[in-house]
Each structure stands twice: as C-alpha cells, then as structure tokens.
Amino acid sequence: MKNFAKIIAALLVVSFITQSCRNRSHSNPASPTPIAILKGKLKNEQNYSIILEDMDAKNLNTSSEKYLHKYQILKERKDTVLVESTEWYPVTSTYFNKHIDDLGMELVTKENGKVHEETVPAGYRGYVGNSQYGQWRQHNGHSFWEFYGRYMFLSHVFNRFNNPYRRDYYNDYRTNYSGRSYYGPNGRKVYGTSTYTGKSSWNSKDQSFKNKVRSQVKLSSARRARSASRSSRSTSYRSRSGGFGK
Template identity: 40%
Template sequence: MNSTAKLVLGIIVLFFIVKTCGSCDSTSTRQQSSSSQVAKTWRKSPVDDLIKQLNDEPNFSIILFDMDANESGNDYKHQYQILIQKPDTVLEKKTDWKKVDEAFFSQHINDMGMEIASKKDGKVTKQAVPAGYNHYVGNEKYGRWENHGGSSFWAFYGQYAFMSSMFNMMTYRRSYWDDYNRGGYYGGSRGYYGPRGSSPVYGTKSFTSSTSGNKSTWANKPNTFKDRVRNKVSRSSNQSSRFSSTRSKSSSTVNKRTSRSSSRYKSSRTIRSRSGGFGK
C-alpha cells in the first residue's frame, strides 16, 4: 500500500475512533444523569431517622401505631410507637405525627399495628411482622405458652400483662408464631400477615376492625374515605412500578449499546494496529 492510501486509511480510522468515543461519552452522560435523577427521587423516611436516633440501643421495635391522610389525598402522616428493651424493663413512647411521602404510605398501608422496623442483638431489620413477635412472644423472660381448648397461646407474665393491650392483640396463637419462624420470615423482606392461603390475621384490617376496640385516627375514618385513599396510593404505586420497569429496560438498552460501541472501539484499535504494520 502506498503512503497516500495509508494516510487515507489512517484518517478514516481516526474519525471512527473520535465518533465512537463521543458516543461513549454521551452514553456515560445519560447514565450519570439517570443515576442523578434516581438519587434525587430517593427520600429518607421518618423510620430511617428513628433508627439513627436509636443507634445506641441494641434492641428496639418501631410499630406503625396510627396513620392519616387529608381529604384531597396528597398529605400523608404516620405515628409510631417505640419500644426499647432494657435489662429489667421495657420503655414505651409514641412519636408525634410524622409526614411521609405517598410511596412510603403505600408501602405500609396494610401494616398498621405491626412492627415495621426493629433492632435485635444489634441487627436492624425493616420488615412488617406482628408486634411482639421478634422480641417478646416466645421469650420465656416475658411469658409462656399455655394450652386452652386444645390450642396453645402465649400468655405474658403479670408484670408484662400490659403488653397484650399495648400491642392491641389479645391472643397470640402458637401455630401462627411457629408458621412465622418455620417460614424463614425473620430478617427477610416479606411481611407476615398470617398463614398462607388465609385472610390476613394481622395488619391494618385486623387492627382497625370493629371488634378490635381500636380508637385510632385511621380506624375512625369512614370506609369510603379509606378506600379512596387506598385506591389512590395503589394507582400511584403501580405507575411508579411501571416507570421503574421502563427505566430499567431503557438502562439495559443503553448498556447493550455501550457494549456494542466498546466492541467497535476495540475493533478500530485492532485495525489501527494492523495499518501501522504496513510498509514494514
């Protein structure tokens, strides 16, 4: 190949490299922009703040005690019950109302009366489980299992009898507690609302039922209002899920394009290497 041909080939290869790198930079910019948008939309919840405040405590429970929304359905609030386990007692306090975003409200709309975060022996978990399951029920320091009518139920000792009313749970059935432990729920991401295949035994509907005696703000809202709020946050949650799915697919497409561009770039480098060998 004469010098003119080699010069032309070199210019073509150089143009291809510059164009490919420009495409890579553009792709990288889009990816960074997407990551930046994700970071901007993530918000710390009041539960995260409470966990941070309780950092020095080795054992605690955070229970979703009450919840509320305004008539227009664009202002959401939670109230939490905090239990701090001490060597010789259990401290209990309730927080003021905490404003939460719609996504967090939707995430826990079925979890009223349940523990939604806890720390046990220094390990923090965020999981919806019946109040008392992780720290007190099954712990012989606080009570024992007793048989009644052929079934076994948890009974707190006299000095801890207040816990049953505090948790708004008059009975703890042994078969449900065993099901929770056998199912590998502890420390996982799945909430536990009762045996599989049955109607929810725990959570918002049971906690605010007419037989529970609960006088919370949410329990006293008309069912039409609660259904309207539930439908609204459910629609928003579904839209958010579809957006996340679309964004994930888009990101996958960008990654594939980046991979192809990278392959072409490697190929162009190989071409340049071979062209440099001509004339030897």
C-alpha cells in the same frame, strides 16, 4: 423564532413549577423514610422494635394531599420496657401503599445488635415466646401467650388484651417464615390492618374513605413505577448511544 423560543421557555417554567408542587405534595421521594430516620436515632440501642401505630391521609384529590405515619418504639431496659409514640411523619404515596396493610405490625426489630426488617405481628420478635416476659397458657384447646404481671401492659401495646397470640400461629411463623414477613398461616391476613381493632385515626375513618385512599395510593404507585421504568430505559438507551463514534 424569538416568539417561539419564548413560548417554549414559558412552558418549561410552568412544567417545572407544576412538578415541584406535585413533588412537595407527595413528599420528596429522595428523602429518607421515617424508618431510616428512626433507625439512625436508635443506632446505639442493642434492642428495639418499631411498630406502625397509626396512619392517615389528608386533602385527597387536591394538589396538597398528604400521607402520614405514626410509630411506636419499644426499648428494652432492665426489668421493664420503655414505650413511646413518635410524631406524625409525612410519607410518599408509594411508601404509604407499601405499608397500607401493616397497621399494628412490627416493621423493624433490632435484637442483640442485629436489625431485621421483615414485617411481623408486634412483639413476635423478642417478647412473644420469651420466658423472660411471659408463658404459654392453655385455654379452650389452644395455647395462647400470656405476659407476666409486670409486663401485662405489653398486651395493650400489642393490641392483644382480648385476642392473645396463638401458639400454633407463632410456631408456623418460626418454622415456615424465617426471614420473611408474616400475616398469618397459609397467606391468610390474620394480623395487620384488616384485623387491627386498636384506637387509631385510621380506624376512626369510614370504609369509603379507606377504599378511596387505597385506590389512590395504588394508582400513584403504579404511575411512579412506570415513570421509573421509562427513566431507566431512557438512561440505558443514552448509555448505549454514547458508545458510538462521530
């Protein structure tokens, strides 16, 4: 019996170490997300936007695989807009999978003290359609957004210099997608990772790498969801069992 107990104890130690290493390699799920951290840092700002500027993955298929996000922050100031890029933040595979289609998109906006967390094309809240920053111009039968000279740099920030925002898409968002994320009309992916042409670490990777990452984080997310479901059922069972007397 003593030997058996030692074997069980050894197995438990190995299991604990393995799980700890795995948790470290995928970032601690209990840790605050980068967005939560940035929102805390920006809590005194009345107006700001947080854009997913870049993403990357390293050491795939190893115990030290990492998933990374980098963000762009816009803060409104009198007669200008401050733009800054963050450091690289480690994120879990589940969080990476959640935003894998959001490169170049605005994840959080704060307008006049109210925070919005639906994913929309960068600049859709606060800048596009706002006569303080620009105007709609007709070209080839369509109306496109054009920033005024002093704000022309925002076209580069939003990756719209050669592909300005269309008014019919913007109106579709305003009319039909209040309080919801928007990637284009009728569910089409007009905006986001698949159409983003800005310079980024993600776009520098070949398609096989991107496909591998997509497959890996999707599988990892599914595993975590199943694990969470089993844990929830187990907790529920223990709770019901605890109601019986001796």
